[in-house]
Amino acid sequence: MxxxxxxxxxxxxxxxxxxxxxxxxxxxxxxxxxxxxxxxxxxxxxxxxxxxxxxxxxxxxxxxxxxxxxxxxxxxxxxxxxxxxxxxxNDGYKKIRFEKIVQKMKDELKLLDDLEHFKKNHDGHDEKMEAYKALLNKNIIHIQESLNKL
CATH class of the missing domain: 1.10.10.10 (Winged helix-like DNA-binding domain superfamily/Winged helix DNA-binding domain)
Structure with missing residues (x-):
């Protein structure tokens, strides 16, 4: 071989x-x-x-x-x-991969915001959801900063 x-x-x-x-x-x-x-x-x-x-x-x-x-x-x-x-x-794939991850997190945030907006018509505030959304936002910022260095 x-x-x-x-x-x-x-x-x-x-x-x-x-x-x-x-x-x-x-x-x-x-x-x-x-x-x-x-x-x-x-x-x-x-x-x-x-x-x-x-x-x-x-x-x-x-x-x-x-x-x-x-x-x-x-x-x-x-x-x-x-x-x-x-x-x-494809060395460029690392960047492509993380850009896709960021986009999925942004899409999830939008969906969660839409659900939260709908939920406000029904009942109270969800602290765990707010913490999760904050985590998503922090990770989006961190990954985007790192992508700018690639």
Missing amino acids: HKSIEIDERIFQDAVKFYGSLFSLPPLASKVYAYLLFDYDKVGITFDEFVEVFSASKSSVSTSISLLLNSELIIDHNKMDERKRYFFI
Whole structure:
């Protein structure tokens, strides 16, 4: 089995499990993503290497790569003098991921405000809900400040 990068099997398996769960990836897509994490020099991994390393069918690898590309977890490049595509981790995804998290928190805050407005017509104040909303707001501010540094 030819590998253009060196991997640690234990870390690889931990990454497969973690990112598979985090991003709700099927097993092969999770393996492709985890494998790309070890491409520290950003040389890129070819389609053929994935097929060989994972002993998977071309259609399965193609489906996994398409899923990862569509979800913006990876990117691809063609080198000027070659037809092969090289795949890389999308370093910009970290920012995209947290922007999505912030948006979900903002959406939840709006929903909670709407519910609270509706609830005022029925009964009293909910201190736990106010504490939760304050926590959401603090986290939104903190994440946005950190995103500005990326």
